[in-house]
Amino acid sequence: MTHIRVTALSALAAGMALAALLAAPAHAQQQAIDPVIVDRYVAATWKSTSDEWKARVAQDETQRICTATGNNPPGADFDKTLAREVATVVYPTDGNVLGDWKRGEQVAQRGTGGQFSDTPTTARGGNCYACHQIAPKELSYGTLGPSLVGYGRDRKYDKDEAKKTFAKVFNAMAIVPCSQMPRFGYHKFLTEEQIKDVVGLLFDPESPVNK
Amino acid sequence: MPVDKWQRQNNWLGLATAVVLALCSASAMAQPAVDDVSEKEIERYRAMINDPMANPGYLNVDRGEQLWALKRGAKNASLETCDLGEGPGKLEGAFARLPRHFKDTDKVMDLEQRLLHCMTAIQELDTKDVIARRFSGPGRMSDMEDLVAFIANKSNGLKFAMPVEHPKEKEMYAVGEAMFYRRSAIMDFSCATCHAEEGKRIRLQGLPNFSKPGKPAQETMGSWPTYRVSQSQLRTMQHRLWDCYRQMRMPAPDYASDGVTALTVFMVKQAEGGEITVPSIKR
Numbered sequence: 001m002t003h004i005r006v007t008a009l010s011a012l013a014a015g016m017a018l019a020a021l022l023a024a025p026a027h028a029q030q031q032a033i034d035p036v037i038v039d040r041y042v043a044a045t046w047k048s049t050s051d052e053w054k055a056r057v058a059q060d061e062t063q064r065i066c067t068a069t070g071n072n073p074p075g076a077d078f079d080k081t082l083a084r085e086v087a088t089v090v091y092p093t094d095g096n097v098l099g100d101w102k103r104g105e106q107v108a109q110r111g112t113g114g115q116f117s118d119t120p121t122t123a124r125g126g127n128c129y130a131c132h133q134i135a136p137k138e139l140s141y142g143t144l145g146p147s148l149v150g151y152g153r154d155r156k157y158d159k160d161e162a163k164k165t166f167a168k169v170f171n172a173m174a175i176v177p178c179s180q181m182p183r184f185g186y187h188k189f190l191t192e193e194q195i196k197d198v199v200g201l202l203f204d205p206e207s208p209v210n211k
Numbered sequence: 212m213p214v215d216k217w218q219r220q221n222n223w224l225g226l227a228t229a230v231v232l233a234l235c236s237a238s239a240m241a242q243p244a245v246d247d248v249s250e251k252e253i254e255r256y257r258a259m260i261n262d263p264m265a266n267p268g269y270l271n272v273d274r275g276e277q278l279w280a281l282k283r284g285a286k287n288a289s290l291e292t293c294d295l296g297e298g299p300g301k302l303e304g305a306f307a308r309l310p311r312h313f314k315d316t317d318k319v320m321d322l323e324q325r326l327l328h329c330m331t332a333i334q335e336l337d338t339k340d341v342i343a344r345r346f347s348g349p350g351r352m353s354d355m356e357d358l359v360a361f362i363a364n365k366s367n368g369l370k371f372a373m374p375v376e377h378p379k380e381k382e383m384y385a386v387g388e389a390m391f392y393r394r395s396a397i398m399d400f401s402c403a404t405c406h407a408e409e410g411k412r413i414r415l416q417g418l419p420n421f422s423k424p425g426k427p428a429q430e431t432m433g434s435w436p437t438y439r440v441s442q443s444q445l446r447t448m449q450h451r452l453w454d455c456y457r458q459m460r461m462p463a464p465d466y467a468s469d470g471v472t473a474l475t476v477f478m479v480k481q482a483e484g485g486e487i488t489v490p491s492i493k494r
Contacts, residue, residue, distance in 0.1 A: 056396040066399075116461075
C-alpha cells in the first residue's frame with residue numbers, strides 16, 4: 001500500500017513538473033485519498049451490476065495511470081503507456097484506411113449504442129459531433145475537441161497522415177497518451193469498417209469537411 | 212382537483228408549447244457567431260417560465276408535502292419526526308446542508324439515503340416498492356422525487372452550506388473528488404472529461420465546470436431538482452448522475468449508494484454559497 005502511495009505521489013510531482021512543459025490541460029487534482037478506499041466505494045456503488053457490465057467499472061492499466069496522474073503521465077509512464085497503446089492498433093489488412101465519407105457522416109452523427117438503455121443490437125456511432133465541429137453545415141456541434149473542418153485538405157490528403165488518423169480513431173492514446181478521446185477500436189466499440197468511413201469523412205476530397 | 216392546481220396544469224400546457232417552440236427556434240438559429248444571442252433567448256424564456264404557477268414541478272412539491280404527512284408502514288407513522296440534520300421534522304435549510312454525517316447511523320447520508328432510513332426506522336415501511344419507483348415514468352409516480360422536491364423547496368432562498376468537518380464527511384468529499392476524475396468503461400470517460408473546463412459544450416448544450424468552486428457549480432446545484440421539459444418529469448440530481456453514467460457507457464449506479472453520495476458531497480461543496488431555487492425548469 002505504502003509503495004503504491006509513494007509511487008502515486010512521485011508520479012503526481014513529476015506530472016506537475018511535466019504539466020508546466022506540456023500544453024495539454026492538467027487537472028488540478030488532489031490524490032490525497034487512498035485508492036483502496038475509492039475502490040471500496042466504487043464496488044459498493046455498482047454492487048448490483050451484472051458481472052458482464054462490471055468489467056466496465058474496473059480500470060485497465062492505462063485508465064488507472066491516466067487517472068492517477070491527472071492525464072499527464074510522467075517520463076517512464078508516458079513511454080510505457082504510449083508503447084502499450086500503439087501495440088493495440090490493428091490496421092486494415094489491405095492497407096486501405098479510406099472508407100465511404102457518407103457512411104462516415106452517419107457514424108459521426110450517431111450518438112447511440114453501448115448505453116445501459118440500449119439493446120445489444122442498437123446501432124453504434126462515434127458521436128463525433130458531440131465534441132467536434134466536422135462538416136461545416138452541421139451547426140450543432142460540441143467544443144470539447146478541436147474543429148476538424150478542412151482536416152484532409154490541411155494535411156494535403158497525405159497517405160501517412162490518413163493512416164495516422166485511422167490509428168487516432170482506433171486508439172487516440174496511441175497518438176497522445178491519456179487523450180480525452182475514446183479509444184473506439186481498442187474497445188471494439190466501432191468496427192474497422194466504421195473507423196475507415198470516419199477517416200473517409202475526414203480525408204476524402206469530396207467530403208464536405210474538405211469543401 | 213383544487214382550482215389552483217387545475218390552473219397550474221392549464222397554464223403549464225400553454226407554456227410548454229411556447230417553451231418547446233422557443234427552444235427549437237433558439238437551437239435552430241444557433242451558430243458560433245450568434246451563440247450569445249441564442250443563450251440570451253433561452254435565458255429570456257427560462258425567466259418567463261420561472262413562475263411557480265407555470266412549473267409542473269410544483270405538483271411534485273405538493274405531492275411530497277402529502278407524502279411527508281402520510282401515515283404508513285407497519286407503524287402507521289408519518290415522516291414528520293424524521294431528522295434530516297436540523298432536528299426532528301425541521302425542513303427549512305435541511306437540503307442546503309446535505310449530505311452530512313448523522314450520529315444515529317454514523318454515516319454520511321444524502322437526502323434520498325436519509326429518507327429511506329426514516330421510512331425503515333420510523334415507519335417500518337418496506338422500501339422495495341419505493342425504490343422500484345425511484346424514478347418516475349409514464350404512469351409511474353415516484354415518492355422519492357416528490358419528497359425530494361418538497362424538502363429541497365423548503366430551502367429556497369438559502370445558500371449551500373454543507374459541513375465537511377466530521378472525518379467521514381472529509382472522506383466522502385475526497386472519494387467524491389477521486390470518482391469525479393476516475394476514468395473507466397468503453398469510452399474512457401470520467402466526469403471531468405466534460406465538466407472540468409469553462410465554456411465547453413456537447414453539441415449545443417453548455418457544460419457546467421465542476422472542477423473548481425464557483426458560479427457554474429452554484430447555478431447547477433441550486434437548480435436541481437428540476438422539471439425536465441424533454442422528459443415531462445421532475446428529476447433529481449440522483450437521476451442526473453444516473454443519466455451521466457448512462458451516457459458515459461457505465462452501468463447504472465445503485466440507487467442511494469455511497470458513491471453517488473460521495474459525488475454529491477463533492478458537487479455541493481463546489482457549489483458552496485450558491486442560492487437554492489427549486490424546483491426549476493429545464494430543457
